[in-house]
Amino acid sequence: MKKVLVTGANGQLGSELLVLSSKYSQYEWFFADRTQATLNDLSTLKRQLIQIAPDIILNCGAYTAVDKAESEKESAYIVNYSAVELIAKYAQDNDVKLIHISTDYVFDGSSSVALSEEAETNPVNVYGASKRAGEVACLNENPNSIIIRTSWVYSKFGNNFVKTMQRLMQEKESINVVNDQIGSPTYAADLAQAMLDILESPNWIPGIYNYSNEGEISWYEFALSIKEFGGYSCTVEGIPSVLYPTPAKRPEFSLLDKKKIKTIYNLVVPDYKESLKKLFV
Template sequence: MKKILVTGANGQLGSELKVLSGNNKDFEWIFADRTKITLDNLDLLKVQLNDIDPDVIFNCGAYTAVDKAESEKEIAFAVNHLAVEIIAKYASEKKAKLIHVSTDYVFDGSSSIALNEEAETNPINVYGESKRAGEIACLKENPDSIIIRTSWVYSKFGNNFVKTMQRLMQERETINVVNDQIGSPTYAADLAQAMIDILENSEWIPGIYNYSNEGEISWYEFALSIQELGKYDCKVGGIPSSSYPTPAKRPEFSLLDKKKIKEIYNLNVPHYRESLKKMIE
């Protein structure tokens, strides 16, 4: 029986994979939190990988505190770059399959058309820089890896935009949300299923792929959808990013083109409203 190691087991994606693992009993699933797979202790990480000895690695673990990364560059790079390098090297040596999860923050946001996998990367914050360094190291150490770039991830697990909005919309009469950052949300349950579908496909075609739900929206429009589907009374206003300064800059436009993953792996990518409705229900 093939052994699948999932890093970042308590994160949004790891938690959704845990739910789906119940229907996929052909594999032995190992869900590793920070104690089982220590991404910020590189010497220990090598020992842990050898002890677990997986056939497949879903690397969902990451340093994702975008604003905090600006002042914690070293740890962000340790987890998002150096740990990825070790995991990719291990996978290459052991002939283990590796799916590594990356981000739309590898882009600078200056595009006005959906970004495909060949689009030029140019991160504008430390988090994006560390994730891009991880992508490069991953493919260098193990050209047989699959990297999936995703964006605006949410789930019924963990902290995310949807849950924050649901809470605020019940607590406040009005809220303001930035209306000049454009992209598409990703329901972690959909991405988790896509990863399993890729693994179970008869062909393994390495490289970088994009995955998010369909639709092109701003965070403000996303908030309006949450308000409508959740039937909240709260009034939602749109504001420019300049009215809501954060330590890390965000890409203004990071809509991902999903054509490659749909064609190669024949994946059905749901529209964001359909998935949001599922999560809210």
């Protein structure tokens, strides 16, 4: 029986994989939190990998505090770059299959068409730069890796935009949401299922893939959908990003083109509204 190691087990994606894992009893599952796969301490992480001895690694752990990363660059790079490099090297040396999760923030947002896996990367913040460095290290150390770039992840688990909006819409009479950053949300349960579909596929085609739900929207439009499904009476106003300054710059346009993953792995990608609805049932 193959052993699957999931890092970042308490995060949104790790939590959704835990839910799905009961349907995949052909695997032995090891869900590692920060103490069991210590991504910010490389010597400890090396020992842990040897001890766990996985056959498959789903690397869902990451430093994801986008604004904090601007002042905690070293911490972001240790987790998003150095730990990824170590995991990829371990996977290469021990014939371990590796799926690593990356982000749309590797792009600068200057595109006006959906971004393919071959589109030029040019991160505009520390988080994006650390994740891009991790991608490069991952494929350098282990060319057999699969990297999945995703965007705007939400889930019933953890902290995310949907939960924040639900709380604010119940607390406030009106809220402002930026309307000039374009992309598509990703329901973590859909991404988790896509990862398992790849794992179960007879094909293992290494390289970078994009995955998010279907739809091209702004955060403001996403908020309107949350308001609609939640039946909230709160007024939602769209504002430009300049009126909502943050320590880290965000890409203005980071819509991911998903043709590659749909073609190679025959995946059906749900529309974002279809998936969002599931959180309100």
